[in-house]
Amino acid sequence: MSANVSKTSEAAMQWLRNTRVWKSIFRRGPAYTNRTRSLAIFGNLFLHWLPVKVREKALRVRASYYLGSISFHLFLVLIATGVLLMFYYHPAAPQAYRDMKDLRFVVSNGVFLRNFHRLAAQLMVVAVFWHMFHVFYRGGYRPPHEFNWVVGVLLLLVTLFLSYTGYLLPWDQLAFWAITVGSNIISAMPFVGKKARFLLLGGNVVGENALLRFYVLHCVILPLLALGLVGVHFWRVQKDGGLTVNKKDEREER
Amino acid sequence: MSEKKDKYEAGFGSDALKNPQRVVFVTKKVSAKVKGDVGKQLMAYPHLLLREAIAFQVLGIAIVIVALFWDAPLEQLANPLLTPNPAKAPWYFLGLQELLHYFPPLVAGIIIPTLVVMALIVIPYFNVNIQPEPLWEKNRTKHLREFLFVLVVLGVFLGIFKAWTVLVPTLAMGVLVVFSYLAAPGANRWREFMRTRTVSWWVMTWFIVVALVLTIVGTFFRGPGWSWVWPWRAHGF
Numbered sequence: 165m166s167a168n169v170s171k172t173s174e175a176a177m178q179w180l181r182n183t184r185v186w187k188s189i190f191r192r193g194p195a196y197t198n199r200t201r202s203l204a205i206f207g208n209l210f211l212h213w214l215p216v217k218v219r220e221k222a223l224r225v226r227a228s229y230y231l232g233s234i235s236f237h238l239f240l241v242l243i244a245t246g247v248l249l250m251f252y253y254h255p256a257a258p259q260a261y262r263d264m265k266d267l268r269f270v271v272s273n274g275v276f277l278r279n280f281h282r283l284a285a286q287l288m289v290v291a292v293f294w295h296m297f298h299v300f301y302r303g304g305y306r307p308p309h310e311f312n313w314v315v316g317v318l319l320l321l322v323t324l325f326l327s328y329t330g331y332l333l334p335w336d337q338l339a340f341w342a343i344t345v346g347s348n349i350i351s352a353m354p355f356v357g358k359k360a361r362f363l364l365l366g367g368n369v370v371g372e373n374a375l376l377r378f379y380v381l382h383c384v385i386l387p388l389l390a391l392g393l394v395g396v397h398f399w400r401v402q403k404d405g406g407l408t409v410n411k412k413d414e415r416e417e418r
Numbered sequence: 419m420s421e422k423k424d425k426y427e428a429g430f431g432s433d434a435l436k437n438p439q440r441v442v443f444v445t446k447k448v449s450a451k452v453k454g455d456v457g458k459q460l461m462a463y464p465h466l467l468l469r470e471a472i473a474f475q476v477l478g479i480a481i482v483i484v485a486l487f488w489d490a491p492l493e494q495l496a497n498p499l500l501t502p503n504p505a506k507a508p509w510y511f512l513g514l515q516e517l518l519h520y521f522p523p524l525v526a527g528i529i530i531p532t533l534v535v536m537a538l539i540v541i542p543y544f545n546v547n548i549q550p551e552p553l554w555e556k557n558r559t560k561h562l563r564e565f566l567f568v569l570v571v572l573g574v575f576l577g578i579f580k581a582w583t584v585l586v587p588t589l590a591m592g593v594l595v596v597f598s599y600l601a602a603p604g605a606n607r608w609r610e611f612m613r614t615r616t617v618s619w620w621v622m623t624w625f626i627v628v629a630l631v632l633t634i635v636g637t638f639f640r641g642p643g644w645s646w647v648w649p650w651r652a653h654g655f
Contacts, residue, residue: 195463204463211467218466220458230473237474241481261495268492279485287481289510300541300622303550310542317538324510331508340496341505345515352523369498409457 213395215402222407227302231295235323236394238288243387245281253333255379257372260335285327292323304408312400315393322390329382332375343378344370503642512636513629519644520581534625547618554599554613562599569595587631591624 180186181194190208195201202216221227252271253263267274296316299305305313332343347365351357358368366373401407460466507515517526541547553561569592576585598612641647 198461201461201463211463214462214466216462217459218462219456220460223460223465223469230469233470233473234477237477241478258495264492275489276485278490279488280481282490283485283488284481286509293510296538297622297626301619305542306548307542313542314539317535320538321535327510328508334492335496337493337496337500337502338491340498341502342507345505345507346511349514349518349523349527352527354524354528371498 213399213402215406219406219409221409227407227409229294229298231291231298235288235291235295236398238284238291239390239394242281242284242288245277245284246383246387248277249281250383255333255376257335257375260333260375264334264336285330289323289327292320296320299408302408306408308404309400309408312397312404315397315400319390319393319397322386322393326382326386326390329378329386332370332378333382335375340370343374347374504640504644506636506640509633509637512640513632516583516632516636516640517581519640520579520584541618550616552614553595553617553620558599565595583632583635584628587627588624591620591627595620 178194187193190204192200192203192207195204204211205214205216206212249267252267252274254260264278267278271277299313299316328343328346332339347361347370350364351361353360362368364374364377365371366377506512514526514531517530520526521530569588572588573585573592576588594612598609598615601609601613603613604610638649639646
């Protein structure tokens, strides 16, 4: 029975892939040859930064633990859940806090939505750190990957700043004092400390202006920055010859 | 074509309107050969994309399951007049906050983080991080002397500031380095592993260990007035 079903669905997919509509959308028929499989990658705007071929050793779980991929996947689900949360959020004090209460008691699945976003954000910080250390221990920063390592460090900073700006948005005691502690550190900067903190907070203390600034940074500026840097990062992985395959992997072969 | 000095020199065209021609010279002495072997390759479609999709789905399911049961915290409305004790930064900055307890804000809050970020950025541009030569491969005594000097200076510096939570992991790592110096070649797998580590490996591992200890201490072992508390006795938990 199930064998029949899978056979029928396979036949249906095969028919679909050969239709004019499918070909017009994907610019190719079924990917049965290596030529059409290559077209599937570089003929697609959303995949063209991937390599057409990857080394088998680079695909093994141990080569990367998929930490870079996982960081990016977390970024994607954070955008999705973040946009949903934006529908229920006003960056104003104390309305922001009331929105948190609404998410908990009024909005359908509001608790789940916020839990998901927060958990994914924490995991992303962990994943990006882990990814960096893993790349370091594999020697993935060695030439010709030097500049991509630098882009990676910038992405780590953007990730931390994204998480930090998101921390203030619930506007509860936890958020307020965490940001107060953090922003007090900035004022220790020589000469420009007070000015830099004023620029970040839009005032001398964490208040409504700080909430608005963190909201704009968190929802617009930093995600765009991260997206741009991720683009460069992925593109350079491909241009610099794929993941680093080190001597250990070579030895395993024999 | 640029002016050629003699007739065997290759010329480089700079005229954008002309199509350059490529000429390959095959001499009799050298036979054709393949340089470097990348090993077995697979098509990214479907092999890479399928794995990415599976990773994405496993991750998504895991987050959904945890998010169903683990609620994000929400405390009282923000109140500038009511300072909690201790007021803690997000967990990934608690290592820095722990440093702030020992060092002046300029050092702990600005200089150390800036140095860390700069050190991370310049890693690939220094040959000491590129050449995979073990620390104890050559000049063993000289390297040991240098290492002990750095360890003592660092220890005294941290001791003056009474930065115990930095000092203890640093000394522990120092003991490991000395141990790796004393390890005989091929004694067992673990000792052999320690013996063949590079300088950059040791520095990065020291950094990670210290950062982990600081973050864990800052998260779980610090109470009112940043005093030391045991997490199982703390009140707020």
